[in-house]
Structures are given as structure tokens and as C-alpha cells.
Amino acid sequence: MKSIIINKYGGPEVLEYSEMPKPVAGPGEVVIKTKFAAVNPADWKVRKGRLKIITGKKFPKILGIEASGIIEEVGEGVTSFMVGQHVYAAKDYTTGTNSEYFKVPENNVLLLPESMPFEDAASIAVTGVAAYQCLLLHGGIEEGMKVLVNGASGGLGIMAVQIAKILGAEVTGVCSSRNIDLVKSLGADRLIDYTEKNLFDEDYQYDIIIDSAGNLNLKNSKKLLTKKGILIKVNISLLTVRDQFISSIFSSKKVKLVLMKVIKEDFQWIRDQIAIGRLKVIVDKIFDLKDCQKAHEYSETLRANGKILLKVS
Numbered sequence: 001m002k003s004i005i006i007n008k009y010g011g012p013e014v015l016e017y018s019e020m021p022k023p024v025a026g027p028g029e030v031v032i033k034t035k036f037a038a039v040n041p042a043d044w045k046v047r048k049g050r051l052k053i054i055t056g057k058k059f060p061k062i063l064g065i066e067a068s069g070i071i072e073e074v075g076e077g078v079t080s081f082m083v084g085q086h087v088y089a090a091k092d093y094t095t096g097t098n099s100e101y102f103k104v105p106e107n108n109v110l111l112l113p114e115s116m117p118f119e120d121a122a123s124i125a126v127t128g129v130a131a132y133q134c135l136l137l138h139g140g141i142e143e144g145m146k147v148l149v150n151g152a153s154g155g156l157g158i159m160a161v162q163i164a165k166i167l168g169a170e171v172t173g174v175c176s177s178r179n180i181d182l183v184k185s186l187g188a189d190r191l192i193d194y195t196e197k198n199l200f201d202e203d204y205q206y207d208i209i210i211d212s213a214g215n216l217n218l219k220n221s222k223k224l225l226t227k228k229g230i231l232i233k234v235n236i237s238l239l240t241v242r243d244q245f246i247s248s249i250f251s252s253k254k255v256k257l258v259l260m261k262v263i264k265e266d267f268q269w270i271r272d273q274i275a276i277g278r279l280k281v282i283v284d285k286i287f288d289l290k291d292c293q294k295a296h297e298y299s300e301t302l303r304a305n306g307k308i309l310l311k312v313s
């Protein structure tokens with residue numbers, strides 16, 4: 001089968017469009033024939049070796065952590081799925097989804113609602129579920145709370161703005177001028193154009209801040225947080241780990257690092273909100289699988305407005 005692999009960590013040039021053995025479903029696993037696979041910032045972070053602690057030194061590696069497709073094979077003991085069903089899935093970094101087939105535990109898989117295109121389904125597992133878990137599980141969002149989404153026009157931000165609105169919050173989105181209309185259309189109550197105005201110059205406080213853009217920390221955000229406010233970080237860094245520790249002991253304002261976990265109920269909540277039309281999926285660009293290098297280069301510009309996909313079949 002054709003796959004996007006790396007044989008070493010490095011720049012986009014280490015991505016290879018290559019032949020790999022088709023996976024076989026083990027007990028409790030399914031093999032999915034991929035329709036669309038997403039390219040997330042996590043993919044080029046893996047490619048660069050920034051997540052070596054998790055991804056190790058074994059090559060070749062197939063990249064990709066989410067995709068949609070059709071069940072090709074079910075392993076022993078699988079009870080929830082049958083061959084031919086339309087599904088989508090998220091997985092860890094061990095063997096990826098940028099491939100004609102991939103295998104995954106059945107618990108990581110969800111059925112597509114009839115009306116959902118494969119493109120949308122490949123776009124929701126990572127950013128949708130991460131945004132939901134940031135707001136609900138870790139942020140403790142309640143109706144009327146004030147939420148700031150820093151980086152409101154990216155894959156994660158687009159989901160966070162909409163989910164915070166569905167959950168009854170007042171939402172402020174931070175984005176550049178070219179994305180003001182987009183973020184407004186998602187339902188944001190307030191907008192800050194970071195090219196025109198400094199977020200820190202405002203006299204306004206938030207109960208939850210989701211820092212998708214990645215430039216906030218405990219020190220610079222204290223003034224932006226309410227007394228028991230929480231700054232949610234979505235990328236691992238030493239500063240974040242230190243801020244999380246310090247704030248857990250010395251401050252009523254907290255910093256928390258959140259990494260998306262596969263929790264089936266959370267996947268279902270996102271899927272249901274999309275199915276009833278409350279949550280919009282925005283796909284920015286679609287590349288062919290063999291053009292994965294271009295997709296990585298585009299993602300690395302940090303200018304995407306929604307999801308970047310690979311068309312696999």
C-alpha cells in the first residue's frame with residue numbers, strides 16, 4: 001500500500017511516498033481503508049523529532065493521527081463494527097493514518113452519521129475533541145463564563161470558539177484582520193485583531209483562556225485571568241510544565257497543559273453537534289496523499305484557516 005513515511009527526523013524533504021505492507025487487524029482492532037487523512041501541526045512536530053520521547057527511534061514511521069474511511073477488516077473479538085461501514089478514527093503516533101490502510105483499536109473508531117462527508121469526518125477527531133476537553137473537562141466551563149480563544153482561526157480555535165458558544169459562554173476570539181469575518185461567523189461575541197491591538201492593553205478578564213497560538217504564559221496572562229481563571233496550554237514546553245506546577249501551589253489562577261485523549265463519549269458529543277448542524281467543520285485545503293510535503297509546508301506556515309487534508313482514495 002502507498003504510505004507517507006519517514007526514515008529519519010528532519011525537514012519536509014524527509015517525507016517519502018512509499019510502498020509499505022498492508023496492516024492486519026489484531027484482536028480488538030479494525031483495519032480502515034483511508035478516504036481522507038488530516039495533517040495536524042502534531043504531524044510536522046513528529047517529523048521534526050520534537051516528540052521523540054513518545055515516538056522513539058524506530059523507522060520507518062507512517063505519519064498521521066486522524067482519518068476517515070471504510071472498514072476493511074475486523075479483528076478477533078470486535079463487536080461494534082462490520083466490514084464496509086463508514087467511519088473515522090484518531091490514533092496515537094506509533095503507526096499513522098497517512099496511508100491507504102491503517103489499523104486502530106475499535107475504541108478509537110466512530111461511525112459516520114449518514115449526512116457527514118468523509119472530508120468533514122477526517123477533520124474533527126483531534127481538534128474538535130481537544131477543544132471540547134479543554135473547555136469542559138479541564139476548563140470546567142459554565143454558562144455565562146468569559147472565554148478567550150487565542151488563535152481563533154486555526155483548526156483548534158475554530159472548534160473552541162463554536163463549542164464555547166454552544167456551552168453558553170461569552171467568547172472573545174483573537175485573530176488577524178484577514179480572519180475577522182471568519183471568526184465572527186463562528187459566533188464569537190468579541191474580536192481582537194492582534195495586528196491592530198495588543199491583547200494585554202485591554203482591561204478585560206477571562207475565566208478560561210485557550211492558547212492555541214502558543215504565546216501566552218502564567219506571567220503575561222495573570223492580568224487577563226479572573227481570580228480563579230485558567231490558562232489552557234495545548235503544547236508541551238518546559239515553561240508550561242513549570243507554570244502548571246507553580247500555579248498549582250502558589251496561585252488561584254491556574255495553568256494547565258491539555259493533550260487530547262481518546263474518550264468515546266467526547267467523540268460522540270462532537271459528532272452529534274455536527275450532525276444537528278450546531279458545529280461547523282471548516283476545511284481549508286486538500287492535497288493528494290503523494291503531495292504530503294506541500295501539506296506539511298503549508299501547515300508549518302501557521303496560516304491555515306481550518307483543516308488541512310490529504311485525499312487518499
Ligand SMILES: NC(=O)c1ccc[n+]([C@@H]2O[C@H](COP(=O)([O-])OP(=O)(O)OC[C@H]3O[C@@H](n4cnc5c(N)ncnc54)[C@H](OP(=O)(O)O)[C@@H]3O)[C@@H](O)[C@H]2O)c1
Pocket residue numbers: 040041042126127130150151152153154155156157174175176177178179194212213214215233234235258259260261299302303304305306
Ligand atoms: N493538545 C492537543 O491535544 C492539541 C490538539 C490540536 C492542536 N494542538 C496544538 O494547537 C496548536 C494549534 O493547532 P491548529 O490545528 O489550530 O493549528 P493551525 O490550524 O495551523 O493554526 C493556524 C492559525 O493560527 C493563527 N495564528 C498564528 N499566529 C497567531 C497569533 N500570534 N495570534 C493569534 N492567532 C495566530 C493563524 O491565523 P492568522 O493567519 O490570522 O495569524 C491561523 O489561522 C498547535 O500547536 C497544535 O499542535 C494541540
